[in-house]
Amino acid sequence: MMKGSSNSRRHEKHLKELDNFVGRQVTLGIRPEDIYDKLYSTAGTAENTVTSTVDAVEVLGSEKLLTLKLAQSMVTVKVDVHNRALENQDVDAVFNMGKAHLFDKETQQSIVTE
Numbered sequence: 001m002m003k004g005s006s007n008s009r010r011h012e013k014h015l016k017e018l019d020n021f022v023g024r025q026v027t028l029g030i031r032p033e034d035i036y037d038k039l040y041s042t043a044g045t046a047e048n049t050v051t052s053t054v055d056a057v058e059v060l061g062s063e064k065l066l067t068l069k070l071a072q073s074m075v076t077v078k079v080d081v082h083n084r085a086l087e088n089q090d091v092d093a094v095f096n097m098g099k100a101h102l103f104d105k106e107t108q109q110s111i112v113t114e
Contacts, residue, residue, distance in 0.1 A: 026105055030095060
């Protein structure tokens with residue numbers, strides 16, 4: 001990214017908006033299709049991958065929904081029907097953080113604005 005570009009300025013603005021939430025609870029919002037099983041993804045890094053346990057597998061024709069236990073939360077992941085994840089199996093979930101959104105837990109309002 002070039003210094004001074006519109007992307008750079010937008011990134012700096014987002015960091016400033018997040019400064020107001022240091023030490024506060026926020027909610028992460030991400031669509032099921034933007035979380036991947038690391039076995040089927042090349043996008044996994046230490047920063048965007050979390051090991052979790054499959055709680056349920058639901059087959060929906062050409063895709064499956066995996067419900068993952070992640071700390072105190074349940075997360076739904078949409079995967080290809082050929083994915084072999086099974087209930088009670090650990091999987092590495094890769095989050096596409098470019099598609100993630102953060103919300104103020106108290107007000108439910110989006111933290112970062114475009």
